[in-house]
Amino acid sequence: MTHDWWKHLILTLGALIVIAPFYMMVSYSFKSPGEIDRGEGGFFGRQELMVDERCVQLRDPNRDEITTARTRFPNQTDRQIHTAMVAEATVDCSMRPVVFNYSKAFTEAPLLRYLLNGVIVTASIFFIQVLVAVPAAYALAKLKFWGREAVFSLVLFCLLIPVHAIALPLYIMLAKLGLTNTYAALVVPWTISVFGIFLMRQFFMTVPDDLIDAARMDGMGEFAIVWRVMLPTAIPALLAFAIFSIVAHWNDYFWPRIVVTGNRDLFTPPLGLREFKGDGDGSFFGPMMATATVIVMPLIVAFLLAQKRFIEGITLSGMK
Amino acid sequence: MAELTSTLAKPQSGEQDAARRQRRAAWALTLPAVLLMGVILLVPVAVAAVLSFTDFSLGNDSFNWVGFKNYDRLFTRSTYAKMFVATFTYVVTVVPISVGLGLGAALLIQSITHLREVYKTIYFLPVMATLLAMAIAWEFMLHPSIGMINRTLELGCGTVLEHIWPFMANGCVQGFPVWLGDKRYAIWVISFIGIWQGFGFNMVLYLAGLTGVHRELYHAAEMDGAKSGWERFRLVTWPALGPTTVFVVTISCIRAFQVFDTVEAFWPQGGGPNKSTYVMMFAIFEKGVQQNLIGAGASITVMFLVFVMILTLIQRWLVERKVHYG
Numbered sequence: 001m002t003h004d005w006w007k008h009l010i011l012t013l014g015a016l017i018v019i020a021p022f023y024m025m026v027s028y029s030f031k032s033p034g035e036i037d038r039g040e041g042g043f044f045g046r047q048e049l050m051v052d053e054r055c056v057q058l059r060d061p062n063r064d065e066i067t068t069a070r071t072r073f074p075n076q077t078d079r080q081i082h083t084a085m086v087a088e089a090t091v092d093c094s095m096r097p098v099v100f101n102y103s104k105a106f107t108e109a110p111l112l113r114y115l116l117n118g119v120i121v122t123a124s125i126f127f128i129q130v131l132v133a134v135p136a137a138y139a140l141a142k143l144k145f146w147g148r149e150a151v152f153s154l155v156l157f158c159l160l161i162p163v164h165a166i167a168l169p170l171y172i173m174l175a176k177l178g179l180t181n182t183y184a185a186l187v188v189p190w191t192i193s194v195f196g197i198f199l200m201r202q203f204f205m206t207v208p209d210d211l212i213d214a215a216r217m218d219g220m221g222e223f224a225i226v227w228r229v230m231l232p233t234a235i236p237a238l239l240a241f242a243i244f245s246i247v248a249h250w251n252d253y254f255w256p257r258i259v260v261t262g263n264r265d266l267f268t269p270p271l272g273l274r275e276f277k278g279d280g281d282g283s284f285f286g287p288m289m290a291t292a293t294v295i296v297m298p299l300i301v302a303f304l305l306a307q308k309r310f311i312e313g314i315t316l317s318g319m320k
Numbered sequence: 321m322a323e324l325t326s327t328l329a330k331p332q333s334g335e336q337d338a339a340r341r342q343r344r345a346a347w348a349l350t351l352p353a354v355l356l357m358g359v360i361l362l363v364p365v366a367v368a369a370v371l372s373f374t375d376f377s378l379g380n381d382s383f384n385w386v387g388f389k390n391y392d393r394l395f396t397r398s399t400y401a402k403m404f405v406a407t408f409t410y411v412v413t414v415v416p417i418s419v420g421l422g423l424g425a426a427l428l429i430q431s432i433t434h435l436r437e438v439y440k441t442i443y444f445l446p447v448m449a450t451l452l453a454m455a456i457a458w459e460f461m462l463h464p465s466i467g468m469i470n471r472t473l474e475l476g477c478g479t480v481l482e483h484i485w486p487f488m489a490n491g492c493v494q495g496f497p498v499w500l501g502d503k504r505y506a507i508w509v510i511s512f513i514g515i516w517q518g519f520g521f522n523m524v525l526y527l528a529g530l531t532g533v534h535r536e537l538y539h540a541a542e543m544d545g546a547k548s549g550w551e552r553f554r555l556v557t558w559p560a561l562g563p564t565t566v567f568v569v570t571i572s573c574i575r576a577f578q579v580f581d582t583v584e585a586f587w588p589q590g591g592g593p594n595k596s597t598y599v600m601m602f603a604i605f606e607k608g609v610q611q612n613l614i615g616a617g618a619s620i621t622v623m624f625l626v627f628v629m630i631l632t633l634i635q636r637w638l639v640e641r642k643v644h645y646g
Contacts, residue, residue, distance in 0.1 A: 004431070004432050004433075007431065007432050008432065008434075008435070010428060011425070011428055011429070011432075011435075011439045014421075014439075014443070015438075015439060015442045015443070017516070018443055018445065018446060018516065018520070019442060019445070020461065021454055021457040021458050021461055022445065022449070022454075022457070024460060024461055024468055025453070025454075028460065036466070037466060039466060039468075039471055132352050132356060133353065135349035135350070135352075135353075136349060136350045136352070136353035136354075138349060139345075139346040139347075139349040139350045140350065143343075143345065143346040143349075144339070144342065144343075144346075145342065145343040145346035145347060146343060147347075148346070151350055151354060154354065154357060158357050158361045158362070159632075160629050160632045160633075161365060161625070162574060162578060163360075163361075164578050164580075164601065165621060165624050165625055166361070166364040166365060166368060166625070167604070167605075168368060168604055168617045168618060168621050169363075169364035169365070169368040169371065169618065169621065170360070170364050171608070171609060172367065172371070172378065172614060173363075173364065173367065175378055189360055191356055191360070192353060192357055192360050192361065194357065194361070197353060221345070222342070222345035222346075222348075223345070223348075223349070226349065247447075247448060250450070251449075251450040251452075253450075253451070253452045253580070253581045253584075254578075254581065254601065254605075257584070257605070258605065258609050269450070270450055270452040270453070270581075273452060273453055273456065274452060274585070277456055278588070288456065289456075289457070289460075292453040292454075292456055292457060295450055295453050296449045296450050296453050296454070299448045299449070299450075300445065300449060303441075303445075303448045304441070307437070307440075307441055307444075310444075310448070311440070311524050314521065314524060315524055315525055315527075315528040
């Protein structure tokens with residue numbers, strides 16, 4: 001290790017730069033607005049009780065409330081009662097900055113709904129991609145049929161077309177069908193993964209023919225062979241593809257931004273965060289960073305738990 | 321499906337029958353994929369090509385053929401000149417640096433014994449993270465007064481750095497840059513974030529490539545007199561990584577061309593100070609979707625597809641020739 005010190009120095013400096021925005025994001029999600037403005041409080045902030053001004057304003061007592069509260073404050077003038085009630089509200093609205101930030105993240109915008117949408121869209125895309133790509137990949141790898149070369153050339157050609165690049169004509173087609181602002185619009189363009197076909201085909205090529213012949217001897221149809229024989233052998237490739245697909249679509253911002261306009265019920269997590277940013281004033285840095293943390297964390301945690309799988313998955317899909 | 325099983329249930333009558341059955345099953349299995357490829361990938365390319373010669377807009381039933389007018393504008397209007405400049409500046413900056421850093425990090429990580437996994441994990445984090453969220457985090461880091469970057473730079477004021485680094489001296493007197501609001505810096509900030517996000521991906525691909533380099537090759541090179549580390553790299557590692565490099569460069573290019581999230585997050589209106597970050601994807605979004613100028617958006621789409629196809633064809637040509645650099 002001693003003569004490698006300069007390598008570690010470079011790598012550590014690099015690591016600090018890479019981590020800096022993550023550090024800041026998580027740290028701001030813990031801090032009070034004052035601490036963020038002044039840049040104090042270290043990583044966790046001092047977590048002193050802070051007052052949520054908006055919450056206090058909302059509870060500002062009106063005449064009726066003061067009247068009904070008279071029984072609780074005997075022998076006091078209305079002004080005194082008012083002051084006492086505001087003081088009560090202030091106590092109730094005090095909380096630790098971390099609680100404030102994260103509770104605001106979930107209450108200011110329907111963040112849970114966004115996360116659920118993210119899960120629904122990502123899962124549907126992956127499910128349909130597998131349903132379409134795996135049978136095609138099997139046929140291309142293991143069955144002899146007229147037109148196989150043509151279909152495979154088509155796959156190779158389609159690999160050239162990034163879906164984001166043709167977003168505009170896709171958007172027009174969906175708009176003509178009246179499908180913008182639906183779940184379908186979020187899912188449909190991704191139902192065909194040419195890359196998935198290619199990846200699974202390469203994998204199926206390595207499966208011995210004997211296995212398939214044996215299954216045919218047992219009287220299995222080609223359809224059953226795909227799902228009951230081929231798929232179980234392809235779990236590593238399928239996992240790699242799952243990681244590839246889920247990461248891409250959970251994080252995607254461009255496509256949802258185009259086909260979902262205004263309808264909050266369909267927002268995916270990145271769209272929700274964008275909306276939050278558009279609405280927020282300066283004091284909302286904390287809750288906004290809490291939202292960002294909540295959105296980024298699921299994949300990061302999954303990655304940290306299964307690093308090897310993720311890196312293998314991404315490289316496998318990268319090396320073709 | 322029902323038809324498929326019924327044909328299978330019939331008693332087999334020889335080789336030919338089996339072959340026919342297989343053919344039919346094969347088409348049943350590939351048909352959904354072929355149809356979807358047609359409708360979702362090929363038809364839109366054709367639609368974009370056709371619309372780029374029209375003044376079509378959504379909500380208008382009739383449209384006129386305008387010939388090459390949309391393309392003509394692409395090459396004469398100064399807005400589009402800025403678009404090409406921004407896009408190419410970004411690609412030409414991000415691709416070499418993120419590939420270089422990816423290779424550098426992979427080589428360094430491979431040559432050390434401790435903490436390998438830790439570095440690998442950290443460098444890979446930005447690849448997994450939602451870029452839009454990280455763009456917002458970067459926006460705070462780059463905030464002119466309370467951002468971490470300018471605060472860190474301010475620490476250098478009054479130290480020796482102020483004397484040896486003109487940028488620092490300037491910043492301490494006149495204030496440090498406003499980064500995202502300054503047309504001199506905006507495109508470089510975007511590029512920096514692009515590199516930050518992408519080099520970990522390249523590193524992982526290079527690490528996989530490095531495990532494929534045979535040990536014996538290094539011994540052989542040493543026998544032939546390649547003593548220094550640089551010589552070994554030039555003679556063995558770099559040529560062996562040729563295929564990886566071709567792939568990494570192509571995929572980095574295609575990704576770089578598609579930059580959008582950061583630009584939209586920082587400047588929702590208009591593509592940065594003085595349009596200095598008006599990249600193609602943003603232009604397609606702005607013209608085609610927001611302003612409903614579909615013809616203009618479609619012509620940019622076609623240009624975009626042409627660039628991506630040229631890149632990929634170059635890559636395939638290189639791979640088929642099995643070019644090894646060196």
